[in-house]
Amino acid sequence: MTAPITSKSGLPDFDLTRFLPYRLAVAAEKLSEGLARRYRTEFGISVPEWRVLVHLAHSGNVSVRDIEARVAMEKSKVSRAASRLEAAGYIAKEINESDRRLLQLSLTQKGRALMARLLPIAIAYQAEVAARLAETLQGFEAGLDRITGDKV
Amino acid sequence: MTAPITSKSGLPDFDLTRFLPYRLAVAAEKLSEGLARRYRTEFGISVPEWRVLVHLAHSGNVSVRDIEARVAMEKSKVSRAASRLEAAGYIAKEINESDRRLLQLSLTQKGRALMARLLPIAIAYQAEVAARLAETLQGFEAGLDRITGDKV
DNA sequence: TTGACACCGTTTCATATGCAACGAATACTC
DNA sequence: GAGTATTCGTTGCATATGAAACGGTGTCAA
Numbered sequence: 408m409t410a411p412i413t414s415k416s417g418l419p420d421f422d423l424t425r426f427l428p429y430r431l432a433v434a435a436e437k438l439s440e441g442l443a444r445r446y447r448t449e450f451g452i453s454v455p456e457w458r459v460l461v462h463l464a465h466s467g468n469v470s471v472r473d474i475e476a477r478v479a480m481e482k483s484k485v486s487r488a489a490s491r492l493e494a495a496g497y498i499a500k501e502i503n504e505s506d507r508r509l510l511q512l513s514l515t516q517k518g519r520a521l522m523a524r525l526l527p528i529a530i531a532y533q534a535e536v537a538a539r540l541a542e543t544l545q546g547f548e549a550g551l552d553r554i555t556g557d558k559v
Numbered sequence: 560m561t562a563p564i565t566s567k568s569g570l571p572d573f574d575l576t577r578f579l580p581y582r583l584a585v586a587a588e589k590l591s592e593g594l595a596r597r598y599r600t601e602f603g604i605s606v607p608e609w610r611v612l613v614h615l616a617h618s619g620n621v622s623v624r625d626i627e628a629r630v631a632m633e634k635s636k637v638s639r640a641a642s643r644l645e646a647a648g649y650i651a652k653e654i655n656e657s658d659r660r661l662l663q664l665s666l667t668q669k670g671r672a673l674m675a676r677l678l679p680i681a682i683a684y685q686a687e688v689a690a691r692l693a694e695t696l697q698g699f700e701a702g703l704d705r706i707t708g709d710k711v
Numbered sequence: 712t713t714g715a716c717a718c719c720g721t722t723t724c725a726t727a728t729g730c731a732a733c734g735a736a737t738a739c740t741c
Numbered sequence: 742g743a744g745t746a747t748t749c750g751t752t753g754c755a756t757a758t759g760a761a762a763c764g765g766t767g768t769c770a771a
Contacts (some may be wrong), residue, residue: 418671419678423613423630426681427688428590433631434706435587438580453757461575471720478575479585481759486720508719508766519570526571529578536579540705546698547705553692554586605727623750633729638750660736660749 431554442532450525451495455480455488457525460514463498464522468511470503497521583706594684602677603647607632607640609677612666615650616674620663622655649673 423429439454446452452460458478463469466477471489475482489512492498497518503509514522537544575581591606598604604612610630615621618629623641627634641664644650649670655661666674689696 418616418674419682421613421617421678421681423610423617426613426685428587428594428684429610430700430703430707431583431587431590434703435580435583436631438583438706442580455757458575458581461573461578464570465573465575472718479588482720483722483759484757486722487757490721506719506767510720522570526573529573530571532580533578536706540702543698543701543705546695547702548582549695550692550699550702551582551586553695553699554590554688555582607727624748634750635729635752636727638752639727642751658737658749662750 438536442529445528446525450521452521452525453488453491455484456492459485459488459492459512460497460518460522460525461529463512463514463518464526468513470509470511472509474512492518590688594681597680598677602673604673604677605640605643607636608644611637611640611644611664612649612670612674612677613681615664615666615670616678620665622661622663624661626664644670 443454443457446454446457458480459474462474462478466473471482471485474480474485474489478485480488489498489500489510493500496515499513499515501511501513503511540547595606595609598606598609610632611626614626614630618625623634623637626632626637626641630637632640641650641652641662645652648667651665651667653663653665655663692699
């Protein structure tokens with residue numbers, strides 16, 4: 408915007424704590440932290456695994472590619488998360504017979520039971536965060552939309 | 560807030576794309592992405608290294624512990640970033656003679672020259688982001704403050 | 712058909728990470 | 742002062758990660 412003001416060091420003044428990429432990274436980590444730890448210690452579920460589970464609960468049979476696109480994770484990350492979830496018995500992998508390149512991932516009964524416990528926790532957490540944001544919630548979400556380009 | 564509405568699957572309805580920890584993580588990654596890649600490819604600097612450099616440019620001689628506290632990184636992460644920066648000749652490590660447990664990290668001349676190139680890029684990027692947020696910037700930052708607890 | 716090309720999911724490889732343990736240095740307590 | 746506790750920065754270890762390569766499958770055009 409304006410020309411950088413040089414300090415004694417000859418370098419432009421720059422405050423990391425006001426730098427938006429930094430602030431956002433710190434805030435994101437803080438927001439995930441508590442819930443992620445709880446999911447990990449109580450249920451043995453990581454964040455990538457949680458994202459896969461949520462998408463399966465929400466959308467039924469889905470391919471890895473599908474999840475990759477909708478859940479903002481590399482396909483290798485999705486693949487590994489899915490393998491762990493399968494090993495734990497929470498999801499099933501089947502081959503899509505109409506296109507044998509694709510997988511069909513789906514929740515098992517055990518997986519649905521897990522989600523029946525996880526989802527209410529997430530919903531409550533969302534409510535907590537919203538309460539914390541209070542009157543700033545609307546503006547905050549508007550900013551998020553701008554950044555991710557959902558609503559330009 | 561309200562009781563979860565059960566869908567056909569018997570699970571509560573839950574949309575990951577409205578979940579604040581998720582949205583924030585995605586937005587944070589998107590915001591860091593472009594700048595981080597540029598710093599990496601053009602200058603060979605990672606995000607942890609960048610944070611250390613900024614703090615040194617801003618605060619002169621500093622210990623690892625100091626950076627850990629102000630820059631939201633594990634001390635091992637700071638330590639490794641500092642070692643890489645020292646190997647690259649951007650910073651100097653000295654022992655603090657008044658407390659020989661502490662290090663004094665400082666920018667070398669080469670490090671200052673690097674920052675003279677990096678900082679204007681960051682400042683311009685910040686301006687870009689602010690422009691993108693436009694009238695939502697203020698509300699967005701207010702929300703960030705709520706989350707990180709800067710201003711309760 | 713056959714061949715070139717594109718796509719899907721997994722795996723390999725190099726690197727990054729968090730956590731705990733460690734040695735060195737200092738502070739505290741008696 | 743001696744012995745214990747604490748702090749600092751580094752490192753070892755197990756795991757997670759992104760990027761590229763790979764085998765298997767499907768598509769398209771001649």
